[in-house]
Amino acid sequence: MDFEFTPAQQAFRTRLRAWMERTVEEVFGSAEDALGPSPESLLFTRDDGRWAQALEYHRRLLAAGYLALHWPTEWGGGGAGPVEQLIYQDEALRLGLPLFGANNFAIDRIGPTLMRFGSDEQKRRFLTPMLTGEEIWCQGYSEPNAGSDLAAIQTRAVLDGDEFVINGQKTWTSLAHRARWQAMLARTDPTAARHKGVTYLLVDLASPGVTIRPLRQMTGESGFNEIFYDNVRAPRANAVGAVNDGWRVAMAMMGYQRASAGSRHPVERGIAELAELARRVEFGGMLAARHPYVRQTLAQFAIEARCLRLGRYRSLTGYLKGRPPGPEGSFAKLSSSELNLRVAMFAAEMLGGLATLTEGSPGALERGRWAHRILEAREFTIAGGTSEIQRNIIGERVLMLPKS
Numbered sequence: 107m108d109f110e111f112t113p114a115q116q117a118f119r120t121r122l123r124a125w126m127e128r129t130v131e132e133v134f135g136s137a138e139d140a141l142g143p144s145p146e147s148l149l150f151t152r153d154d155g156r157w158a159q160a161l162e163y164h165r166r167l168l169a170a171g172y173l174a175l176h177w178p179t180e181w182g183g184g185g186a187g188p189v190e191q192l193i194y195q196d197e198a199l200r201l202g203l204p205l206f207g208a209n210n211f212a213i214d215r216i217g218p219t220l221m222r223f224g225s226d227e228q229k230r231r232f233l234t235p236m237l238t239g240e241e242i243w244c245q246g247y248s249e250p251n252a253g254s255d256l257a258a259i260q261t262r263a264v265l266d267g268d269e270f271v272i273n274g275q276k277t278w279t280s281l282a283h284r285a286r287w288q289a290m291l292a293r294t295d296p297t298a299a300r301h302k303g304v305t306y307l308l309v310d311l312a313s314p315g316v317t318i319r320p321l322r323q324m325t326g327e328s329g330f331n332e333i334f335y336d337n338v339r340a341p342r343a344n345a346v347g348a349v350n351d352g353w354r355v356a357m358a359m360m361g362y363q364r365a366s367a368g369s370r371h372p373v374e375r376g377i378a379e380l381a382e383l384a385r386r387v388e389f390g391g392m393l394a395a396r397h398p399y400v401r402q403t404l405a406q407f408a409i410e411a412r413c414l415r416l417g418r419y420r421s422l423t424g425y426l427k428g429r430p431p432g433p434e435g436s437f438a439k440l441s442s443s444e445l446n447l448r449v450a451m452f453a454a455e456m457l458g459g460l461a462t463l464t465e466g467s468p469g470a471l472e473r474g475r476w477a478h479r480i481l482e483a484r485e486f487t488i489a490g491g492t493s494e495i496q497r498n499i500i501g502e503r504v505l506m507l508p509k510s
């Protein structure tokens with residue numbers, strides 16, 4: 107059974123779809139693959155021309171009132187209900203567009219975290235430039251020895267009068283090369299229990315002592331970075347929540363991150379594109395689209411993708427009851443990133459040698475987007491908490507299974 111939308115909601119979808127199709131063409135051009143292989147490849151690009159397109163799309167979203175639909179109007183957001191937010195996700199996914207314009211981390215999770223835990227001054231100072239895209243943000247949680255085990259962070263922030271002095275290193279920081287600000291976790295009391303002596307800080311990346319270096323991924327892109335802090339100063343007023351109480355703030359932000367993680371990959375679109383491609387390539391000595399194994403696999407993927415969409419609709423119940431996102435977001439994150447990976451691996455199997463041809467190679471299919479997706483897909487099963495960690499969360503905090 108499908109979800110029934112009211113006539114007003116259907117009208118919203120029709121308007122939004124027309125706006126998106128027109129705007130995508132105006133900003134990115136009309137070619138099928140104008141947006142590139144994935145929303146992430148657009149957002150985290152080092153190509154200044156593509157980044158300018160991402161910013162232009164961001165400004166258009168804002169002007170049309172579609173950016174930050176989940177933010178309250180008081181802070182310049184759309185103040186939309188959950189159903190409109192869901193329709194927006196559907197339509198953005200349909201075209202393979204990033205959900206939050208160019209300022210992904212700010213709009214998705216850092217802004218909502220500030221609204222919940224930040225001081226009035228922090229809200230006044232930071233929320234508007236997040237929306238306009240004038241200040242891009244990144245998220246500094248992971249360190250070389252603290253990823254899944256985030257409480258192992260060692261970056262230190264020591265109070266010196268009205269300022270923190272920060273020393274240490276973050277790694278895998280997506281978008282830091284474009285960001286002016288970072289929401290980061292630092293250890294402020296090394297004598298306290300691991301989860302206790304941590305503070306959530308807002309750090310100006312233009313400060314003296316910050317060094318940002320690109321990290322290269324196997325796609326050839328460098329969407330993320332490592333950041334070194336050498337006596338970097340940040341005002342005490344940039345702590346969000348109380349000093350040494352940052353774990354609570356950090357976990358709340360992870361809740362927002364996981365809630366949207368399930369709607370970030372345009373998996374249904376990818377499956378449809380692969381089905382389309384199957385009409386043009388051979389597999390097992392016949393047209394791939396006629397091969398029973400290909401047909402069966404694509405049908406199975408389509409069923410699972412549909413279930414994922416219905417799962418998103420189902421999570422509306424929680425939103426409608428006003429519950430902030432909790433650990434159940436791990437279901438969506440786990441299933442969508444794993445399905446995305448399986449689709450990519452199947453593309454490799456179906457395309458054989460053609461799957462290895464990257465953009466610019468003679469004979470590359472669709473400007474090498476499948477080669478790119480095959481290399482990229484595994485990232486999403488790691489970023490934002492690995493699949494193993496999502497399974498642990500589901501087991502321990504959703505299903506309440508005993509810890510081993």
Ligand SMILES: Cc1cc2nc3c(=O)[nH]c(=O)nc-3n(C[C@H](O)[C@H](O)[C@H](O)COP(=O)(O)OP(=O)(O)OC[C@H]3O[C@@H](n4cnc5c(N)ncnc54)[C@H](O)[C@@H]3O)c2cc1C
Binds near residue numbers: 254491
């Ligand atoms: C594309 C991408 C973008 C990213 N962007 C950011 C960013 O912007 N900001 C940021 O802070 N971080 C970012 N990250 C980092 C990401 O959050 C970490 O990579 C992730 O949390 C895993 O940590 P780790 O890499 O240290 O791996 P580890 O924690 O060392 O894990 C290694 C392996 O051990 C497994 N493992 C670890 N602990 C357990 C356990 N308890 N039970 C079962 N298995 C376990 C893991 O699942 C994994 O397979 C990004 C990562 C990627 C891939």
